[in-house]
Amino acid sequence: MAKPKKKFRIEVNEEWCKGCVICVDVCPTNVLDMKDMLSKWEGMVVYVKDIDKCIGCDLCELSCPDFAIEVYEVPQEEEAQSG
Amino acid sequence: MKYHRKRRHKVAKRLEVMSGNEAVARAAIAAGCRFYAGYPITPSSEIAEKMAELLPKVDGKFIQMEDEIASMAAATGASLAGLKSMTATSGPGFSLKQENLGFASMVEAPVVIVDVMRGGPSTGLPTFPAQGDVMQAIWGTHGDHAVVVLTPGTLEEVYLETVRAFNIAEKLRTPVVLLLDEIIGHMTGDVMIPDDSELEIIDRPKPTVPPEEYLPYDDSYGDVPPMGSYFEYPFHTTGLHHDKTGFPTTNPVKCGALIERMLRKVFGNREWLEKNVEHYTEDAEILVFAFGSTGLAAEVAVKWAREQGIKAGLLRPLTLWPFPEKRVYDLAEKAKAVVVAEMNLGMMIREVERAVRGVTPVYGVLKANGQPIEPPEILAKIKEVA
Amino acid sequence: MAFNYKPYIREDKFPNIWCPGCGIGILMKAIIRAVHKMGWKREDVALVSGIGCTSRMPGYVNFNTLHTTHGRALAFATGIKHARPDKHVIVVSGDGDALAIGGNHFIHACRRNIDITLIVLNNMIYGMTGGQVSPTTPAGYRASTMPYGNVEPNFDTVNLAIGAGATYVARSTVNNPALMERQIKEGLQNKGFSVIEVVSNCHIQFGRRNKMGDQLVLRHWIKEREVPLRKAKDMSPEELEGKFVIGTFVKKTRPEYTEEYAKMVERVKGASK
Numbered sequence: 001m002a003k004p005k006k007k008f009r010i011e012v013n014e015e016w017c018k019g020c021v022i023c024v025d026v027c028p029t030n031v032l033d034m035k036d037m038l039s040k041w042e043g044m045v046v047y048v049k050d051i052d053k054c055i056g057c058d059l060c061e062l063s064c065p066d067f068a069i070e071v072y073e074v075p076q077e078e079e080a081q082s083g
Numbered sequence: 084m085k086y087h088r089k090r091r092h093k094v095a096k097r098l099e100v101m102s103g104n105e106a107v108a109r110a111a112i113a114a115g116c117r118f119y120a121g122y123p124i125t126p127s128s129e130i131a132e133k134m135a136e137l138l139p140k141v142d143g144k145f146i147q148m149e150d151e152i153a154s155m156a157a158a159t160g161a162s163l164a165g166l167k168s169m170t171a172t173s174g175p176g177f178s179l180k181q182e183n184l185g186f187a188s189m190v191e192a193p194v195v196i197v198d199v200m201r202g203g204p205s206t207g208l209p210t211f212p213a214q215g216d217v218m219q220a221i222w223g224t225h226g227d228h229a230v231v232v233l234t235p236g237t238l239e240e241v242y243l244e245t246v247r248a249f250n251i252a253e254k255l256r257t258p259v260v261l262l263l264d265e266i267i268g269h270m271t272g273d274v275m276i277p278d279d280s281e282l283e284i285i286d287r288p289k290p291t292v293p294p295e296e297y298l299p300y301d302d303s304y305g306d307v308p309p310m311g312s313y314f315e316y317p318f319h320t321t322g323l324h325h326d327k328t329g330f331p332t333t334n335p336v337k338c339g340a341l342i343e344r345m346l347r348k349v350f351g352n353r354e355w356l357e358k359n360v361e362h363y364t365e366d367a368e369i370l371v372f373a374f375g376s377t378g379l380a381a382e383v384a385v386k387w388a389r390e391q392g393i394k395a396g397l398l399r400p401l402t403l404w405p406f407p408e409k410r411v412y413d414l415a416e417k418a419k420a421v422v423v424a425e426m427n428l429g430m431m432i433r434e435v436e437r438a439v440r441g442v443t444p445v446y447g448v449l450k451a452n453g454q455p456i457e458p459p460e461i462l463a464k465i466k467e468v469a
Numbered sequence: 470m471a472f473n474y475k476p477y478i479r480e481d482k483f484p485n486i487w488c489p490g491c492g493i494g495i496l497m498k499a500i501i502r503a504v505h506k507m508g509w510k511r512e513d514v515a516l517v518s519g520i521g522c523t524s525r526m527p528g529y530v531n532f533n534t535l536h537t538t539h540g541r542a543l544a545f546a547t548g549i550k551h552a553r554p555d556k557h558v559i560v561v562s563g564d565g566d567a568l569a570i571g572g573n574h575f576i577h578a579c580r581r582n583i584d585i586t587l588i589v590l591n592n593m594i595y596g597m598t599g600g601q602v603s604p605t606t607p608a609g610y611r612a613s614t615m616p617y618g619n620v621e622p623n624f625d626t627v628n629l630a631i632g633a634g635a636t637y638v639a640r641s642t643v644n645n646p647a648l649m650e651r652q653i654k655e656g657l658q659n660k661g662f663s664v665i666e667v668v669s670n671c672h673i674q675f676g677r678r679n680k681m682g683d684q685l686v687l688r689h690w691i692k693e694r695e696v697p698l699r700k701a702k703d704m705s706p707e708e709l710e711g712k713f714v715i716g717t718f719v720k721k722t723r724p725e726y727t728e729e730y731a732k733m734v735e736r737v738k739g740a741s742k
Contacts, residue, residue, distance in 0.1 A: 011471075016483055020490035025685045042489050061471060062646035065494025066484060070471035118552055139737040144551045144730070149577040153544035156537065160517075160548025163535065164556075168548070186538050294512070313533040313549060314556050317512050319479075321528070321536035330482065330528060331536075 007074040008054040012046055017068035019044040023060035029053040032060060032069075096278035103241045103267040106274055107197055108133035110245035111169050113279050115286075116195070117143035118168035120157035122150055122176060125209040126265040127199040130171040151176035155183035155196070162192040163320070165312030167249055171197035174207060174216055177223070184258055185224030190320045191300070191308065191345070193252035193287055195245070197261045199268040200375075200426075202453040211453030212265035214375055214426040220260040221404045227342055229349040231259045231356060232404035234374040238274045240360075241267060244401055250285035251356065255348050256307050262403065264426065266376040266455055290316060299329040300341070306348040350405055358401040359410060363389055367396025369465050370414050370443075372435050373424040374400050377456045381424055384461035388469075395465050403431070408438035415443040420468040424448035424461050444468075477501040477511060477531050485529055487522060490684025492643035492669030496590055497526050499646055500559065503653040504532075507557075514557045517546040519571060521563035522597045522671075523590040532559075540570030543578045546585050554584070554727035557657070564591040564605040568624050572604075578662050579633030583726035586656040586663040589626055592671035600674030607711060611678045626666040627718050636661035638719040642668040644692045645715070652717065661725045668713050 010031070019042030024032045033049040046069060054071070061071050101109065107130050111119075119134040121127075131147065138145040144161065148154040151172055158168040172180060177198045187194045202208025203215045216223075220232045231251050235244035245261060252259040290297050290309040299318040300308045308327070311318065323331035324338045332338065349356070360378070362385055364370070369388070373381035378399035388395035398414055400407050415421050415435075421443055423432040432447045439445055448464045450456055478501070487493050504514055514532040518524035520539035527534035533556075537545045542560045550558045567575055567589045578585060594612060595601040602612035604624045611618055630638045637659035639652040649667055656663030670676065670687035681687055691713065698716030701709060 018484065018489035020684055022490055022684065022688070025688070059646075062498070062650075063495055063643075065487065065491055065498075067474055067478070067494075067498065072471050118548070120548060139734040140741060142734060142738075146547065146551055148544060148547070149573050152541060153547070153574055153577075156541045156544030157548030157551070160535070160545035161552040162548075164515075164549045164552040166552045168552075182538055183541065313515055313535075314512060314553060317531075317533045319528060319534040319536070322538055323536070 004076050006056055007076060008051065008056045009072045009074050010048045010051060010054065010060070011070045011072065012048065013068045014045050016066045017045040018042060018066055019046070020065065022063050022065070023069055026059045026063045028057060028059065029055055097276055098273050099276055100271060100273050101238070102129065102269055102271040103238055103263055104129035104199065104269065105133050106238055106241040107171065107245050107261070107263070108137060109276070110242040111195070111249065112137050112141060112143070113282060114167065114246040114249035115284055116167045116169050116249060117141065118158065118161035118166040119143070119170065120146050120148050120154040120161070120168070121170050122148060122154050122172065124151070124173045124176045126201055126268045127171045127173050127197065129268070130197060130199070134169070151179040152183060155180040155187070158194050159183060159187045159190070159192045162187070162194050163190070163313055165315070167193065167253065169195040169197065171199065173199050173201045173209070174203045175205065177216055177219065181224040185226060185228055186322045187258045188224065188228040188230060188345070189322050191256040191310070192258070193256055194258045195248045195252055195261060196258055197263065200262060200264040202451070208453040210265065212376060212426060212455055213451060213453065214264055214377065215430070215451060217262065217403065217425070217427065218430045220262055227346060229257045229345045230404065231255070231257060231349060231402065232262060233259065233401060234262045234403045235401060236267070236360070236375055236378045236399060238270065238272050240401065242274055242276060246282055246284070250283065253287045254285045254307070255352065256287060256310055257349060262375065264375050298327045300325065300327040302327060302344055306344050306351060353405045356402050356405055357407050357410070359407055360399040360401060362386070362397040362399070364396035364398060364414055366394055367414065367417070368394040368419050369396070369469055370418040370421045371395060371397045371424065371461065371465065372411065372421060372431070373397065373461070374403055374431070377424050377426055380456055380458045381461050383458040384465065387458065387462050388465045393465060393469050406434050406438065411435055411438040412440065412442070415439040418443055421445045422448060422461065422464050422468060424456050426456060427451050472502055474498065474501055477505070479529055479531055482529050486525060488673045490670070490672060491522070492592070492667070493523050493526065493590055495643050495646050496561070496588065496649065496667050496669070497529060499650040499653055500561070500588065501530065502650050503657055506654055507657050509557055514559065515546070515549055517542045517549065517558065517560045519562050519566040520597070521566045521595070523561055523563040524566060526561050540566050541574065542566065543571065543574040543585070543587065547578065547583055550583055550585055551727060551730070554731065558585045559657070560585055560587045562587065562589050563596070564589060564593060565595045565603045568604045568626065568629070575629065576633040579630055579635040579664065581726040582634060582636055582661040582723050584660055584662070586653070586659070586665070588653060588665045588667060590667050590669050591626060592669040592675060594671050594675035596671045596674050600678055606675070610675070612675070613678065626664070627714070630664035631719055634723070635664045635719065636721050636723050637663035639717040640666040640668070640713065641715055642691050642695060642713060643670060644688055644695065648715070655717065655720070659720070661723055
């Protein structure tokens with residue numbers, strides 16, 4: 001049986017996010033998008049639109065200037081071998 | 084007439100022949116200086132050369148930096164990293180150092196800056212004496228800043244005042260400007276050097292809290308915050324106005340408190356800092372005010388005046404700043420004239436006039452042509468106003 | 470897999486002052502990761518800066534930090550390193566701070582090969598003071614003091630560093646934070662003077678004055694001009710005009726200043742015994 005696809009969890013610090021959109025821009029699999037937050041200078045912050053598409057490349061975390069997004073691997077149970 | 088000075092007889096460890104510049108270097112090492120950063124400039128280069136020779140022998144660090152500005156910066160950096168540090172220069176270099184001198188003042192780093200004054204302005208007269216940097220020593224860097232300025236005269240004073248410069252810098256966490264001039268820097272004679280054990284050496288106040296609790300500008304201990312060195316006490320500091328944590332602030336209450344404390348640090352210790360040499364001042368009718376090498380000439384002039392029946396006296400400050408305004412006033416009040424002799428066209432005379440507050444007329448023996456002011460010139464003025 | 474930056478940052482100072490999308494924060498994180506991977510204790514690291522947007526970094530990181538005068542960070546850092554050669558000293562500087570007013574200190578630190586790592590964040594403008602021209606502003610582009618277009622040619626930071634004698638010289642951009650981190654780590658590992666240039670976007674001053682769009686547009690503008698070193702070797706100077714060559718240019722060994730000084734001290738002390 002194939003190993004299950006790795007799963008990831010993304011945490012956003014909305015207080016520190018400046019809505020610069022860099023993470024959305026660098027994400028290769030369209031996991032992220034922006035939502036309105038009018039109190040922010042740019043009027044928006046990032047949110048996780050589709051976590052299942054995340055491949056854990058870390059580009060969003062590495063490219064975020066503000067420590068506002070982190071990617072964690074979610075520990076997976078091994079699927080039991082059948083037979 | 085012969086010029087001679089009365090030799091003071093003291094019990095001393097050793098009698099050695101050296102120049103003023105050498106005396107600065109030797110005294111610095113004795114005071115615990117272990118870092119020197121400098122740049123060659125006449126007539127101060129011998130200080131750098133002597134430090135280059137002496138520092139490696141005591142595990143100290145010497146570096147000739149690429150320019151004067153870098154020298155002031157490196158000396159300040161080393162001070163923040165825990166070493167007693169010094170730099171030396173002359174007029175043009177002193178001008179260059181001003182920004183970083185102000186930085187040292189702002190971050191409250193102990194540093195000794197020696198300025199061996201020469202003819203100015205600009206390139207001026209590199210090999211001739213002057214006293215034209217005195218105002219700059221006090222006011223040269225922008226903004227309200229704390230600085231102490233010392234003006235030794237004799238070779239022995241050069242040695243002892245260099246040690247005192249380090250002590251003041253460490254105790255008050257401030258830059259100290261030690262002013263020599265080309266005459267003092269190069270004059271060579273015998274110096275009664277005290278044994279190192281006879282010297283009082285003061286170190287910067289150390290923190291009493293663990294590093295996690297250390298605040299670099301904690302004023303709860305008084306006007307001089309304890310100073311931890313980098314790496315043992317990690318901290319942040321900046322040339323921007325900052326609060327007791329060392330981080331920048333624009334809060335008017337904190338900024339006002341900071342700058343007032345830094346000035347109070349120096350001016351509140353006026354009594355401890357003030358140091359004058361006085362000759363025949365008990366009953367002086369003509370008060371002479373002079374410092375540095377001009378002060379030595381004034382000593383002779385005043386002595387001759389007394390020999391000729393004129394009640395002249397000399398106030399020769401070793402601490403030029405904070406200015407000895409009270410002493411000047413008290414002596415001027417009892418005198419009928421004050422004569423200020425300086426190798427510039429009128430700098431300290433303004434401070435004297437300010438201190439005298441019009442109670443006695445003030446006259447100047449002022450010269451800025453590269454030639455020293457000699458005793459006959461001062462005597463002539465004394466006679467003129469007597 | 471998320472890197473824990475917390476021990477290395479002064480959280481109470483955040484959010485930081487840099488504009489949304491500015492690359493300085495990306496550099497700061499890369500420096501932290503590189504320091505961590507060196508296994509150094511934070512108390513043994515000093516971060517020194519001059520004046521400018523990049524030079525605001527020391528306030529945010531939990532090291533021994535010193536924010537000095539414009540252009541003089543390397544001189545202060547030299548004093549610290551010479552006083553404590555056993556410790557680790559990093560300098561961050563902007564293009565104006567390092568190459569204009571700081572130019573003299575830049576070349577002498579390279580020449581001395583003192584064990585300090587300098588990271589120059591090059592955003593091709595004087596950002597903090599409002600967008601004046603910098604020694605790295607490309608010719609023809611506008612700045613507040615070149616409102617009709619820059620008439621001056623610009624420096625190549627890498628060439629300067631190589632010419633002056635730095636023993637590790639590399640360049641990356643904000644588009645490649647992993648490479649940035651690798652180069653910084655190699656710089657930290659180098660026992661000598663290391664210069665790492667990071668090309669970044671100042672969309673607020675450089676971008677806006679040249680009507681180049683926002684942070685994303687400017688980052689892409691940089692990316693389009695990135696050329697890896699191995700490819701650049703086969704390109705002509707004309708083809709490389711206006712490009713950013715990425716990679717490690719120099720990695721060599723030369724006597725290091727504090728070590729040479731220490732050897733001299735031993736020699737002197739031995740002779741005077």
